[in-house]
Amino acid sequence: xxxxxxxxxxxxxxxxLKKINQKYKINCVFTQPPSKSNRGQKFTKSSIHIxxxxxxxxxxxxKKIDEEFEYLKELNLDLVIVVAYGQLFSKKILDLSKRxxxxxxxxxxxxxxxxxxxxxxxxxxxxxxxxxxMKIDEKLDSGPVCNKYSIDILDQDNAEILxxxxxxxxxxxxxxxxxxxxxxxxxxxxxxxxxxxxAKKIQKIEGKIDWNNSARKIIAQxxxxxPKPGAWFELNNKRYKILKAKKNKQSATxxxxxxxxxxxxxxxxxxxxxxxxxxxxxxxxxxxxxxxNKVRKGTIITSE
RNA sequence: CGCGGGGUGGAGCAGCCUGGUAGCUCGCAAGGCUCAUAACCUUGAGGUCGGCGGUUCAAAUCCGUCCCCCGCAA
Numbered sequence: 277x278x279x280x281x282x283x284x285x286x287x288x289x290x291x292x293l294k295k296i297n298q299k300y301k302i303n304c305v306f307t308q309p310p311s312k313s314n315r316g317q318k319f320t321k322s323s324i325h326i327x328x329x330x331x332x333x334x335x336x337x338x339k340k341i342d343e344e345f346e347y348l349k350e351l352n353l354d355l356v357i358v359v360a361y362g363q364l365f366s367k368k369i370l371d372l373s374k375r376x377x378x379x380x381x382x383x384x385x386x387x388x389x390x391x392x393x394x395x396x397x398x399x400x401x402x403x404x405x406x407x408x409x410m411k412i413d414e415k416l417d418s419g420p421v422c423n424k425y426s427i428d429i430l431d432q433d434n435a436e437i438l439x440x441x442x443x444x445x446x447x448x449x450x451x452x453x454x455x456x457x458x459x460x461x462x463x464x465x466x467x468x469x470x471x472x473x474x475a476k477k478i479q480k481i482e483g484k485i486d487w488n489n490s491a492r493k494i495i496a497q498x499x500x501x502x503p504k505p506g507a508w509f510e511l512n513n514k515r516y517k518i519l520k521a522k523k524n525k526q527s528a529t530x531x532x533x534x535x536x537x538x539x540x541x542x543x544x545x546x547x548x549x550x551x552x553x554x555x556x557x558x559x560x561x562x563x564x565x566x567x568x569n570k571v572r573k574g575t576i577i578t579s580e
Numbered sequence: 581c582g583c584g585g586g587g588u589g590g591a592g593c594a595g596c597c598u599g600g601u602a603g604c605u606c607g608c609a610a611g612g613c614u615c616a617u618a619a620c621c622u623u624g625a626g627g628u629c630g631g632c633g634g635u636u637c638a639a640a641u642c643c644g645u646c647c648c649c650c651g652c653a654a
Contacts, residue, residue, distance in 0.1 A: 313654065317582060480653095514585095515651070555651040556585030560592070567605050568593030 278354040278458055279303055281373075282333075287323040288443045289359035292380065295447040296357060296454065297331055303351055306344070308362050309337035341369055348372045355458055358412060359446070367414055375457050377412035380450070382442045384408060384424050386472040389417035394442065395435045396475035398500035399482075401492065404428050405438070407446050409453045411464050418472070420464035423453055434502035434520070480505045483517075486579045487531040490544035491523045498547075506553075509577055519551040519559055531577040538562055538571050 282293055283306040296302060305328035310319045328335045338344045341363050353373040359380045370377055383393035385408040397405040406426035413419040425445055429438060456462040483505045485494055498507040498518050506517040528534050528541040539548050553559040554569070 311654085312582095315582090315584095315650085315652090317654075517651085553651080554585095557592095557650060558586095559650095564592050564606090567591075570593095570605090 277301060279351050281306060281348070281351065281353060281356045282328075282359075283307070283356060283361040284324045284359040285322045285362050286360050288382070288439055289361075290323050290327045291443050291447045292357075292359050292450055293324060293327055294331070295450055297333070299451055300454070302333055304334045304336055304347075306336050306338070306341070306361065309339055341365060345369065345372075355454065357450075357454065364416065365412060365414070370412060370414065375460070378454065378457050379410050379412045379417075379419070380446050381408045381410060381417050382406075382439070382446075383475065384426055385410060385417060385421055386467040386469060388475040389472055390475040391477040393475040394439050395478050395500045398429060398433065398435055398438065399496050401496045402429055405442070407442050407449070409449070410467075416474075418467060418469065420466050422457070422462040422464045423449070425449055434499040436503055478505065483507045484579075485509045485518070487540070487577060488543040488579065491542040491547050492545070494542055494547055495521055495523055509579070511571070511575070511577055515555040517553040517555075517559075518547075518549055519553055521547040521549050521551075524548045529576065531579065533571055533573055533575040533577065535573055536566070538566060540577060 278300065280296075280300050280302050281304050282296060282302050284290075284293060285308045293302075293305065305324060307322045307324040307328065310321045310325065312318065313320045325335055325337065336344055336347070345368065348369065349372055355375040356373045356377040357379075358377050360382075365377060381389070381393065382405070383389070383397065384404070384406045387393075388396050388405075394405070404426050406424055408421050409423045410417070410421040411419040427441060427445060433441075453462065478501065483497070483501050485497065485507050487494075487509075489497075494507070498521050501507050502519060506519065508515050508517040510516070524539050524546045526534055526539065526541070526546050527544065528546065530541055530543055532541045533539070534541055534546060537548065538552075539546050549562045551559055551561055552565050554565070
């Protein structure tokens with residue numbers, strides 16, 4: 277019986293944890309500590325935290341992983357599996373596991389190392405992305421890779437859908453990779469560091485739509501930032517988040533509402549809004565939205 | 581106690597400030613027009629105005645309280 281610890285935090289990692297739990301005994305699950313968040317500043321547990329409790333697994337939530345050095349050492353670890361945990365590891369910690377720390381990263385490394393690979397790949401209008409199984413070293417997503425699996429990015433893919441697809445792909449491939457690593461049969465190859473690019477954390481301001489951009493770019497922005505933080509604009513001091521949209525060939529003055537369906541002109545072409553959310557309201561299909569919100573043809577939406 | 585918006589027929593909203601016959605855009609049903617229609621015309625059904633309590637001759641509207649949804653911020 278191997279000693280395995282799982283470390284992860286967001287929803288993306290949940291199906292993967294469940295899958296591993298089906299086959300292996302997991303000694304403990306590490307995740308980020310509950311933080312004050314959301315409306316009313318309530319303490320919120322991470323998705324993995326909740327899942328681990330449901331699976332009756334032991335949960336540890338150190339602010340800094342080093343706090344649990346002794347605990348991890350006692351476990352006499354064979355393998356640590358890391359999926360979007362959110363902390364870097366020191367050499368001291370990494371040396372505690374015989375087979376190292378196996379990480380799933382949601383990009384085709386060395387491309388898009390870092391925090392937001394899924395969003396960045398869509399924002400950048402890329403055609404494909406994927407997942408990489410790699411061994412963690414001290415630097416950010418720079419360790420050697422043993423397997424990569426790619427997937428096409430479709431026009432209708434937004435960050436949520438793509439995340440689900442990649443998460444699903446990960447669950448399909450996780451067991452065979454874990455087994456190989458445990459058996460010492462996995463072959464890890466050094467990344468080509470000269471080709472590394474970084475997927476910086478998403479900042480909320482990136483969601484603000486600049487209508488001078490092309491429709492293509494704006495749609496990438498809408499899809500890449502769905503559902504959070506979302507791409508938005510302001511009109512009459514209210515914030516409107518565009519959840520789904522598609523490209524339209526018409527063009528007009530930048531930011532102009534071209535028709536009664538709220539098609540909005542961009543720097544190049546225009547976009548048809550499919551789903552929209554006004555601040556304080558639930559998301560609505562554009563048809564429903566327009567029944568109660570009159571946005572007249574000819575209105576100019578500024579990017580200020 | 582982080583800031584704020586909202587809960588009104590099946591859907592989306594207005595009305596609330598300045599209490600006094602419940603309205604709009606749709607949907608639905610029936611009929612009409614039409615070669616025909618998602619178009620147009622006529623008629624109709626459908627609402628304890630989130631719950632409870634208070635003020636008042638009278639509360640969707642004012643006051644209190646509770647429940648639920650959401651945006652921002654972190």
